[in-house]
Amino acid sequence: MSESYAPPRAAAEPTGHPAVDAAVQAMANAAPLPLPAQIAQYEAAHRTLGETLATIDEA
Template sequence: MVVETGHAAVDAVLSSLANAARLAPAEQIAEYEAAHQVLQETLASIDR
């Protein structure tokens, strides 16, 4: 179950991470890296 935060980008990341759990481990890495990038960008935009 994915809990929504109300922030579209963060909610999309949470959903993609939930879906990544169903992938083969080698395929999960790209999903985790993409999620990390989006979260970093989201946090950086808060500081602006």
């Protein structure tokens, strides 16, 4: 099985929330990484997005 390099993709349209934008970009950047590194990036993004959603509920 051969792995090909894929450059990081640009994230979706900016949300206007820096933490959310950074999490989305981190997920896009994780694509070419080895699987364990991808998982770490996705888990970190999940935490960030969960924390952000929790603050919305508090508002």
